[in-house]
Amino acid sequence: MGCGTCGTGKPSGCQSNGGCSTGGCNRMNTYDWLMNLPISDAETACRVVEISFNQGSRKDFYRNSALQLFEKGDLVSIEGVSGFDVGEVSLTGEAVRLQLKKKGVDEFSTEMKKILRRATDRDIDIWKQNKAREKEALIRSRAIAKQLNLNMKMSQVEIQADGKKATFFYIADDRVDFRELIKIYASEFRVKVEMRQIGSRQEAGKVGGIGSCGRELCCATWLTDFKSVNTTAARYQNLSINQTKLSGQCGRLKCCLNYELDTYLDALQEFPENADMIQVQRGTATLIKKDIFKNLMWYVLPDSSKQYPLTIERVKKIRSLNNQNIIPDELEAVEVVSGKPKEVEPEFVDVVGHITLKSLEKADKKRQQKGREQRQQQKGTQGNRPLPTLNKQLPRGPQAQGPQKPVQPQKPPQQQQQQRPPQKRTQQPRPPGQQQQQKGTNQQRPPQQRRPPNPPKSNDPQKD
Structure with a gap:
């Protein structure tokens, strides 16, 4: 803390x-x-x-x-x-x-x-040294008690500051004969042994902890005297008899069940006694619970599971009629109205528009189809390579658009040869980098022994 x-x-x-x-x-x-x-x-x-x-x-x-x-x-x-x-x-x-x-x-x-x-400082040093022995003494004392088959639980060991006395706190349901145990403890720890029996509530106070309420245990902070607690206190307070919820860390009923018991007993004095069962025309009504805050008594009829809240005055009146052998027609239950304002549940408001699963599925299908078309187009552009320029100039059929150019008559090959004189190759100077790269090829065939370029062949049969 x-x-x-x-x-x-x-x-x-x-x-x-x-x-x-x-x-x-x-x-x-x-x-x-x-x-x-x-x-x-x-x-x-x-x-x-x-x-x-x-x-x-x-x-x-x-x-x-x-x-x-x-x-x-x-x-x-x-x-x-x-x-x-x-x-x-x-x-x-x-x-x-x-x-x-x-x-x-x-x-x-x-x-x-x-x-x-x-x-003094010496007293404090001796006190701290002996306090450090308590944990080991507790473990050893539990082992010795287990060897002797004693039905007891060692809870805590407290050693005196000078180390001459040790108090062993234990828990036992029945009477335990620990005469032999004291002799073993005295020879084992070399101290004067004092055995002190405590209850489970005192043990919880020594150990400490956090309760179900979120605070430290009452027995570990302020509670010194422990009063007996039974399930009658829970019944007076209309609590469900659940052992796990009503028990504390010590395994016994919680001490806090007695805190508000007097207030409940004072409030229950106004309620009529012997009113657990009352007679009406529909049958015998059985008392379920008493509400001291609203002064209501809740009953259940045998033919239904519905609970009927009745006022104290109405129950007293029905009880007096039953004592006179008069059975009333109805219970005349009271309508219970809570004082708290009802919380209005917010209605669903579609902010983004009407959306259904079908519309989402359609959008998903469109997205997938568009992706397939894009992939097919990419594959088509990679497979169809561009054609040569000659093919682009030629018309592809009668459906070709635009005016057709007149086809010029082709000249004979002899005239084509005459118009195009033979071209002679001229050796242009090369950069030094290319000369070094072609050095190996030039060594095989020197430039003097190179053959002159072949003249272009003509298609004239007379020259042949």
Whole structure:
């Protein structure tokens, strides 16, 4: 839990630095609302201090015989069993007298132990070393109890600050003979052993946790006396008898079932008694539940499962008629009207227009068909290569558009040969890069031995 509400002026942090109102730093906290009042008489001031152990899981009263001034949260050394123990001051001043009166402890009892001194650094070091042994001692003690086949559960082990005494808290349904167990514990841990039986509710208070309400357990924060809880409290409050919902982390019925029980009992006094069954013409009506908030009683008829709410006055009247052997015709149920305004459900508004699955399917099919056509067009352009220019100039048929040009008569091949004189190849200078590339071909056939270019063949039979 957070420590932002600490009012002691000490650094924040969950290390028992102060008195958090949330109870996170020190469980079972008691707010000292008399701490700021001036002391009128020092001789009549309370000389008893409340000391808490193991983060508030156990508290006891000790006498301040040296009249030292202690504040809440101070560590002090107190009398222990053949040694000393270290505890934390949880309450001082006049508020301690109220706690003594509440728990029935005599302020001037001679058996009350004393506070020795303020805890020194050596006392705190020894206390921390022995506290570190508690977890290992708990595991070992459970193993030993299991070997002896004892029907008990070891809940917690608390070792004294000087390490000379250890208190073993256990849970058992029946009486347990642990004489042999004590001997083994004393030889195993080399301490004076004290066995203390606790209930499942006390164990939950020592362990702590979060309840179904979302807050810390009552037994771990403020509840000290545990009253018996039974299912009758749930019936008076019209709760369903569900063991899983009514049980707490300890496995017993929740303590909070008793918190509002008195209020329900006071409200139920106005309801008539012996009205579980009433007679009408349709049959015997059976009582289902009582609503103390609306002062209504709900009945059910045998021929239907409908519930009929009746007022207290109507039930008393029907009950008096039945005592006179008169059976009324109807129950005259009351119409229950809730005071809360009805929430108007928002109607569906089509913002984007009328859309159906068929329209979406049609759009999808169109999209797929368009994609197929595009792919076919791409394949067609890749397969049909462009034709030569001569083919483009020639008409493809009588359907060719445009005026046809007159066809010129072809000249004989002799005239074509005469018009085109033979062309001589002239060697043009080449760049040096190409000369190096063609060097290998020129070495095979020197330029002097090259043959002259062949003259063009003519189609004249006389020259042949």
